[in-house]
Amino acid sequence: MSDSTPSTPATGAKTMATAMRTDLCGTLRAEHEGTTVTVCGWVDRRREHGEHLAFIDLRDYTGIVQAVVDGNHDMRVEYVARITGTVAARPADTANPDLPTGEIELRDCEVEILSIAEPPPFPMDERTGVDETIRLRHRYVDMRKARMQRNLRTRAKVNSAVRGAMEEQGFVEIETPMLIASTPEGARDFVVPSRQKPGNFYALPQSPQIFKQLCMVGGIDRYYQIARCMRDEDLRADRQFEFMQLDAEASFVTQEDVFEFISHAVREATEAVTGERPGEIPHMTWNDAMERFGSDKPDTRFGMELVNLTDLFAETEFNAFKAERIMGIRLEGGAELSRNKLDDLTDMVKRWGGKGLVWMKVEDDKSLNSPVAKFCSESELTGIVERLEAEPGDICFLVADRLRRTQHLLGLLRVELGRPPVTEGGFNFLWVVDFPLFEEINEDGKPIPLHHPFTMPHPDDVDLLNTAEGEELLEVRSQSYDLVLNGWELGSGSVRIHRSDIQSRIFEMLGIGAEEAQLKFGFLLDAFKYGAPPHAGFAFGLDRLTALLAGEENIREVIAFPKTQSGGDPLTQAPTPVADAHLEELGLRVLPPAE
RNA sequence: GGUCCUGUGGUGCAGUUUGGAGUGCACGCCGCCCUGUCAAGGCGGAGGUCGCGAGUUCAAAUCUCGUCAGGACCGCCA
Numbered sequence A: 001m002s003d004s005t006p007s008t009p010a011t012g013a014k015t016m017a018t019a020m021r022t023d024l025c026g027t028l029r030a031e032h033e034g035t036t037v038t039v040c041g042w043v044d045r046r047r048e049h050g051e052h053l054a055f056i057d058l059r060d061y062t063g064i065v066q067a068v069v070d071g072n073h074d075m076r077v078e079y080v081a082r083i084t085g086t087v088a089a090r091p092a093d094t095a096n097p098d099l100p101t102g103e104i105e106l107r108d109c110e111v112e113i114l115s116i117a118e119p120p121p122f123p124m125d126e127r128t129g130v131d132e133t134i135r136l137r138h139r140y141v142d143m144r145k146a147r148m149q150r151n152l153r154t155r156a157k158v159n160s161a162v163r164g165a166m167e168e169q170g171f172v173e174i175e176t177p178m179l180i181a182s183t184p185e186g187a188r189d190f191v192v193p194s195r196q197k198p199g200n201f202y203a204l205p206q207s208p209q210i211f212k213q214l215c216m217v218g219g220i221d222r223y224y225q226i227a228r229c230m231r232d233e234d235l236r237a238d239r240q241f242e243f244m245q246l247d248a249e250a251s252f253v254t255q256e257d258v259f260e261f262i263s264h265a266v267r268e269a270t271e272a273v274t275g276e277r278p279g280e281i282p283h284m285t286w287n288d289a290m291e292r293f294g295s296d297k298p299d300t301r302f303g304m305e306l307v308n309l310t311d312l313f314a315e316t317e318f319n320a321f322k323a324e325r326i327m328g329i330r331l332e333g334g335a336e337l338s339r340n341k342l343d344d345l346t347d348m349v350k351r352w353g354g355k356g357l358v359w360m361k362v363e364d365d366k367s368l369n370s371p372v373a374k375f376c377s378e379s380e381l382t383g384i385v386e387r388l389e390a391e392p393g394d395i396c397f398l399v400a401d402r403l404r405r406t407q408h409l410l411g412l413l414r415v416e417l418g419r420p421p422v423t424e425g426g427f428n429f430l431w432v433v434d435f436p437l438f439e440e441i442n443e444d445g446k447p448i449p450l451h452h453p454f455t456m457p458h459p460d461d462v463d464l465l466n467t468a469e470g471e472e473l474l475e476v477r478s479q480s481y482d483l484v485l486n487g488w489e490l491g492s493g494s495v496r497i498h499r500s501d502i503q504s505r506i507f508e509m510l511g512i513g514a515e516e517a518q519l520k521f522g523f524l525l526d527a528f529k530y531g532a533p534p535h536a537g538f539a540f541g542l543d544r545l546t547a548l549l550a551g552e553e554n555i556r557e558v559i560a561f562p563k564t565q566s567g568g569d570p571l572t573q574a575p576t577p578v579a580d581a582h583l584e585e586l587g588l589r590v591l592p593p594a595e
Numbered sequence B: 001g002g003u004c005c006u007g008u009g010g011u012g013c014a015g016u017u018u019g020g021a022g023u024g025c026a027c028g029c030c031g032c033c034c035u036g037u038c039a040a041g042g043c044g045g046a047g048g049u050c051g052c053g054a055g056u057u058c059a060a061a062u063c064u065c066g067u068c069a070g071g072a073c074c075g076c077c078a
Helices: A132-137 A146-168 A211-215 A253-272 A285-293 A341-351 A378-388 A401-417 A459-467 A470-475 A500-510 A514-529 A542-550 A581-586
Strands: A036-048 A055-062 A063-069 A080-089 A104-115 A191-193 A201-202 A222-230 A241-251 A283-285 A327-329 A359-361 A393-401 A429-433 A438-441 A447-449 A480-486 A487-497 A535-541
Touching: A036 A063, A036 A104, A055 A080, A063 A080, A080 A535, A080 A542, A080 A581, A146 A241, A146 A253, A146 A542, A201 A222, A211 A222, A211 A241, A211 A514, A211 A535, A222 A535, A241 A253, A241 A487, A241 A542, A253 A429, A253 A480, A253 A487, A253 A535, A253 A542, A283 A285, A285 A401, A285 A429, A327 A401, A341 A359, A341 A401, A359 A378, A393 A401, A438 A470, A447 A500, A459 A470, A480 A535, A480 A542, A487 A542, A500 A514
Parallel strands: A063 A104, A283 A429
Antiparallel strands: A036 A055, A036 A080, A055 A063, A080 A104, A191 A201, A222 A241, A241 A535, A327 A393, A359 A393, A429 A480, A438 A447, A480 A487, A487 A535
């Protein structure tokens, strides 16, 4: 446990002494020499030297301390013990400089076994990786290790810092319900059957969105909550069914105010964990993010930016390059990639939905070595080298496709080829601003909103909104924004529509009639009739922020009891069937499994 | 919904390409020895339905198909 960094409990307790112990194992030092202490913990290791001498490393969350006992104690690994002894300097030349407690040991020990234990289901040392399912099945043992101790305590620090930052800025903590009405928008809802009204269901909240807006109508002015959110969508390294968000909303603000509030919170959290305060968080427009990084959540820790080559190929003879958009990226030193590897990358791009991937290796004379070079003109080839600023030994990758797909594919490829490990490159927060209001135009010619239909259009685009038709509507920007950290979307927010004339116009454009709007969002629209302040808000994922700050590439590592990718809990076996009588009471019947 | 990877004593691996007796390594576990170790050391020992099921074969951990579990990603996640 040498890398544990505890001693300051997140609770802010003044002492961790109890009726059973005086000190924590990892906190004893030479300055305690001569004092008699009592420590409690788990046996980390025993080293026996016959019946007269044995060393016991006793472990708690702060680290380990060596106790010198005689060899007659039957103390095995993970036994829980209470040891009272005198803190003494170790004999000359036996100090262990690798251990914070390495200068001292406990002597004349009185040992009390509090619990015996079976051997742990996996090695307790941190050197060998253990299958995650086995760790999760025995999470209570896994949690004893330094990694989980560190991560869960980091998480508590993040929560605490974020909470403090919001309080400091005058935000009021309001708890919103977990059993709410299902809304058809957004992610798939988790649903809870109602016993009192069989056939009816509550939904678990995907976010407190509606309620926080109601709080604004209610004059709360600045609301926040550390909220559990539930979405029944497929799991990933950065996604669990249930996750925690810092959810906030404020009245009489612009998006700049929101940036201030939230930036403060994440900078406080970062400082609390790393000890270093991040600088001002830069802004980037959504359009720039897509053009330069091919992603709305760009990882700005590294370059390899996308370069637009479309005009170079305006009159190309090469059919594959007769596309709406041609872009390229350059991988430094990539010319040494094997043909096998390049084939793998091409397959990958095809799996992502691309038609293919063109690669061009830069030779010593800056000519391009590529299977498709013969289809390109001299000026096209030299143009590629110039635009991508390619040097001998580099490789250029080109994709030609529809605009969005070209950006998307190269954005994925860029991350695949260039992304640094999670622990490198620092913490590059980024505000992505000016998201488009609409994602696409459906077959009926109606626009589909990128966020929810209450997102305020960009003030400069209101005229466009009123005049644009068809594809032009995609140019309309909104007052919505994302916070990104090292290529992960931490969260998003927007300025909300509080004026019924604008809201009606948006509903009309979306093809949502007055009746439908009333049915779906009636209670919110009703509330707005009674005096809605201009308001805006944000929410960001605490699991994701914690994972990145802890140097983990998987949020399961910062969650005490996470689910596997298929949504199961190896510890409790959830989800499980329920008794027929229970279903009966709820008015439910389970269908036979679909063929 | 899809693509890819993985599954071998308690744990982590090798063995699978090219079929030939459950073969090997490290850690752990059990017993004995050991008075200064700290990833202690020495000696001895136990422990496996090679995820599961079919198929091919004289013969399958190894090849084929299916299935289950886990992971990464695409779709999805307003």
